[in-house]
Amino acid sequence: MEIVWSVVVGVFVAAGIYLMLEKHILRLLFGIMLLSSAVNLAIFTAGRLTPGELPLIDSQALLPPENAANPLPQALILTAIVIGFGLLIFALMLFYRAYKETDSADVDNMPDSKEGQ
């Protein structure tokens, strides 16, 4: 079943990159968001997909169930999501400020700051 999600990741990557090549700063941001989703999904898929068995250990047992999901990619993605969130907000603020300073939302054509810094 990984193959389905591999295709989804591919579409996300392609769409994300296409958006990052656009001129409008918002589209650039959308592209970054798509790409970061794609990366999270890709890590998850590469760690194999296991429906139905949570990586939790029963209160009596010492080990997780035999077919439990791989916990490592989950830990990696969890922090990646939070960091990605921080990055996106920062990018959003940066774009907003750039737009306020230059009056232009075109990344190829941002004149120098109005204040002439």
Added chain:
Amino acid sequence: MLNSITDQVNLPKNPDNQWLLLIFPVLPVLIFVTLISIYTPAGVSWNTQWIPGLDINLSFKLDGLSFLFAGLISGIGALIQLYALGYMRNSESRFSFHLYLTLFMLAMLGVVMSDNILLLFIFWELTSVISYLLIGFNHQNKTSRKNALQSLIVNGSGGLAMLAGLILLGAMAGSYELNTIMAQANIIAQHHWFIPSLVLILLGAFTKSAQFPFHFWLPNAMAAPTPVSAYLHSATMVKAGIYLLARLSPIYAHSDTWFYTLVIAGCVTAVWCTFVALKQTDLKLMLAYSTNVALGKLTLLLGIGTELAISAALMFILAHSFYKAALFMVAGNIDKATGTRDIGQLYGLRSVLVISMVAGVFAALSKAGFPPLLGFLSKEYMYKAATEINGWITFILVMVNVLMVALTIMLIARPFFARHGDAVPEAKQVETKAAMWISPLLLAFGSFIVPLIGLSWLDHNVIFPGSSDILRSAAPKASALWHGVNLPLVLSVITLGLGIVVYYIYPTVSAFFQQLNSLVPRAEDIFDRIMDAMMALAKWQTALFQQQKLSRHTLLFFAVLATVLFGQLLSIPLAMFDPLSGVAFYEFGIALLLIGAALVCTLSQSRLLSIAALGMIGFMTTLVFMIYSAPDVAKTLLLVETLMVVFLALLMRHLPHLTTVPKHSVKRKVVNAVIAGFIGVSVTMLLMAITSQPMDSSVSDFFAENSVPGGHGRNIVNVILVDFRAFDTLGEIVVVVIAGIAAVSLLKTKAKKQNRIQSLIFATTAHIVAALMLVFSVYLLLRGHNEPGGGFIGALIAVIGLSLLMFAESPRYVRSRLHIKPLFIALAGVAISLMSGVVSLFFDKPFLTGLWWKDVIPLGTPLLFDVGVYLAVIGGVMGMLLRINEELD
């Protein structure tokens, strides 16, 4: 930077403070005395480890060869520092000047005393860098800057070549210690890297010692203040290359390549620079080219490499350092007194600069090889060595020396003794300051006294041990001034006689060489042309790639990525792909929805539709994580997506419509689509290839097995986050906090607007829901170790609760309820996490080891760590949210 620091500590011009500057000449004197007292002809060594992993040790050795150089460096260093005290008296930044000179001296001492070739290289490069500062000392002057840069580039590139050569040498010997390398000389000689390493090291030595065709930087370095020229070009910098040749002679000298390269390079340098020297009219330039000539002769002698040649080289190094330093200082005095160094304008200075004249005459006699001065001694040995080899070399040496004698007479006779009718020269009296004449006078007398009384000491302490350092089998005989009437003596007499003759026809000779020179391209012009070409290339490629268009940069980047991936793609066999089996219907459904949403987001012309599509993608992805047993990830993502919608909703209205910006041309869109599509397909195929391989789950298994016994937690994901990989997590919360601070700092207005949703129902329920969410967030935080939950998830729930309050009331309301600034909450969180890691240090465990007190209470440092994570995320994210809401309406 060093300049700006030292500029600040430059002493005021108050003469009472000037005695502080005396430490600069005193230091080299102390070094000189120490060297003499610890030196024994057998050699003294001292070493300690520095970077043992790279075989770089702080090993120093003081043997005969090192002693000669170290003595000259510190001894002449002291005299130059003293001279500079007088010479630079009125300079604003004399403190920096003395400091640079001192640093340079220490670096040179390092070069000649290192017993590890990589250590030697480090000092070697230091001399290049500091000489850059010294040569460019008058940095207001454009020529100074240009010439300093030129010498840095020539020496720096030579140094790089030398580094490569030294590494090859070290690799051949299996060690970078000179001792070991010397012991392996036989093995190295058979190695196929022998010649490459030889060539590379010679490049380094030749650039440093200004051998043809790298000779041009040395005369250009005359842009430096005269004390620098006197120091760098008599005893130190340019001799470093000679030192290296001498030091490595035992390894390379037996090869023919070495012999021919050194002999030819030495002869060409000596002859060519003699020609150029004769057409100069500037005192310092005449001296500079004659230094080139001396270096050529030294290279030639080391190339010949016989016992006599080595003795001659050692003596010549000594003699040259003495007379050249003295002559430079005399030239400096002339310059100071008259304001010019043009030999055509100078005359009759003997009445003004009496002491300089005496010093100049003695130094010149030594340079001309007049018995019984040091210069005579070294010239005798030089002729002896040459006559042993062949007539051509002898002829070249005699011819070069004849012309040099003429030049030397010119140097002294013109400024001091020439008459200009009855005119009295306009000159300032500079010899009232003792510092200006003590040094040249001492050196000039040294040239006279050393061969008379110090010859046997010199033999036993310098010449004998030095010769055997260079030539293992050497058993030199005692030096003597008088060998009876023999061929070398006759040649010496001829040299002097012809030199005087040439002096009388000097203008003719000078004009002849002037013409000769104009026929040949100058090495410096070629250097300049190469530099210009490199600059042009750099400009061209900058203009090509840096077009100040972001989308082109991005395109270039992704095009490269696509190309790289293309190679990978071809190597994946198609047979590896799993058949499409066991995929449930709902999985297809979600996948199709995701793909559809991604396409909508890409193609939509409406901001709202794009954001809706992104929201759809976020929540559908959450579902994917839920289906495939990742509850913690799913929860986190759900919360993050919710927050993201809040942020976007706040900011969206303040950014222009998607249609306001002109679009790419259709052609460009196609290119973009092809590149994006190509990378997408590659990623898909790579991922399929990865998942079709059997998985190595050893790391995951380790975590699963140790989660309960080691981490006392039943939620493996959380145990990984707060225990196994806590260091990573610590780094991550720091990043989140930094991102928060950075994002807030991008909003600059101080306006604090009051935004609220005007709805009584919302306002009332928001308080209740927010309170519930805060309680729930603490619950999630605490249970996280055993069940889905934890610091990240708890914090995000809390943030959403607080955001509700923010919309219902106002950012100020939330701030007042928090009591503490979000930034401080975040920093406190990071501090708590750090502290929980530090605790384990007190129990002699590595940083961030989880400690538990299960017997007493079910708590441990990982829980504390998670509390830190919780606070850091709340503080970081809340800080951004509040600030953004205050900024925008």
